[in-house]
Amino acid sequence: MNLIYQYSITRLICLIFSVFTITAALAAEGEQAMILNLKSPDFVHQGEIPTQFTCQGDDNSPALSWSQLPQNTKSLALIVDDPDAPDPAAPKMTWVHWVLYNIPATIMELTKAITESDLPLGTLQGKNDWKETGYKGPCPPIGRHRYFHKLYALDIELPDLHNPNKTQLEKAMAGHILGEAVLIGTYQKE
Numbered sequence: 001m002n003l004i005y006q007y008s009i010t011r012l013i014c015l016i017f018s019v020f021t022i023t024a025a026l027a028a029e030g031e032q033a034m035i036l037n038l039k040s041p042d043f044v045h046q047g048e049i050p051t052q053f054t055c056q057g058d059d060n061s062p063a064l065s066w067s068q069l070p071q072n073t074k075s076l077a078l079i080v081d082d083p084d085a086p087d088p089a090a091p092k093m094t095w096v097h098w099v100l101y102n103i104p105a106t107i108m109e110l111t112k113a114i115t116e117s118d119l120p121l122g123t124l125q126g127k128n129d130w131k132e133t134g135y136k137g138p139c140p141p142i143g144r145h146r147y148f149h150k151l152y153a154l155d156i157e158l159p160d161l162h163n164p165n166k167t168q169l170e171k172a173m174a175g176h177i178l179g180e181a182v183l184i185g186t187y188q189k190e
Contacts, residue, residue, distance in 0.1 A: 035068060035179070035181075036066065036067075036068055036069060036070060036151065036153055036179035036180065036181040037066060037067045037068050037181055038064065038065075038066045038149060038151045038181035038182065038183045039064070039065055039066070039183060040062045040063055040064050040065070040149070040183060040185075041063050041065075042062035042063055042112065043062060043185045045183055045184060045185075046184055046185075046186065047185060047186070048185070048186055048187065049062065049137075049138055049147060049185035049186065049187045050062075051190075053137045053138070054137040054138040054139060054187055054189075055136075055137055055138065055139030056139075056189060056190065057137070058113070059135075059136065059137045060112065060113035060135070060137070061098065061110065061112065061113060061114050061135035061137075062112060062185075063109065063110065063111055063112040064078070064109060064110045064149060064151075064183070065108060065109035065110075066108060066109070066151055066181060067108065069105060069153050069179070070153050070178040070179040071178075072155055072178065073105040073153040073154065073155070073178055073179075074105055074154060074155055074156050074157050075101070075102045075103060075104065075105055075122075075154050075156065075157045075158065076101075076103035076104075076105065076107070076151060076152060076153055076154065077100065077101040077102075077103065077151070077152040077154060077158075077169060077173060078098065078099075078100040078101075078103065078110075078149065078150065078151050078152075079096065079098070079099055079100075079148075079150045079152075079166055079169065079170075080096070080097040080098035080099075080135070080147060080148065080149050080150070081094050081095060081096045081097060081147070081148055081150075081166065082094065082095040082096075082097065082138070082140070082145050082146065082147050082148070083146065083148065084140070084143070084145040084146055085140075085145070086140075086141050086142065087141070087142045087143055088140075088142075088143040088144060088145055088146075089143060095129050096127075096128045096129045096165070096166045097128055097129075097135065097136050097137065097138070097147065098128055098134070098135045098136070099125060099126030099127065099128060099133075099164065099165070099166055099169055100119070100123055100124070100125055100126070101123070101124055101125075101126065101158055101161070101164075101169055101172075101173075102122050102123055102124045102157055102158055103119075103120055103122075103123045104120055104121070104122050104123070105153075107120045107123075114135075115134075116133070116134060122157075124158075124160060124161070125163065126161070126163055126164040126165060126166065126168070126169050127163050127164070127165050133163055138185075138187035139189070140187060140188060140189060143188060144186050144187065144188035145186065145187060145188070146184050146185075146186050147184065147185045147186065147187065148182055148183075148184055149182065149183040149184070149185070150180060150181070150182050151180065151181045151182075151183075152173060152177050152179070152180050153177070153178045153179040153180070154173060154176045154177060154178065155176050155177075155178050156176050158172050158173070158176075159172075
């Protein structure tokens, strides 16, 4: 009887361990399925950016929204850049159009044509490659360029970096990125 009792206890422990292992694996898989998502009602991924958001239009920022922030996200950063400058056939540099950081993790969107005074409380700006803060839209000198809207979920709120450029912001974010989403739009001057 004692041997049967020990066998039953051993099987019960194995069963509990198996259930725990499967539950942990499913939980980890569920966490991985939660991928930061970035989209815009103004253009689709890999699609044409409407003229109103470019130097040939009003040069206003498109609306952006996001979902599925990683757990423990404390703030967000946004970098918009063009890796095809000056000519997509022979790119020589990445041109930066917008730098934002310390977007509160409670915020899930930026409205169309957002101004500095309309940014969510606590959000700070960096300098674009015009050496200005704020959004500057696509204005490619030649060919069709790609514009990467990159959203980063961070595990910290960054200190005031005093209008950093893209490189300075990326250095400050290093080791603190929990997730990243990319939305690409394209534009070619008419």
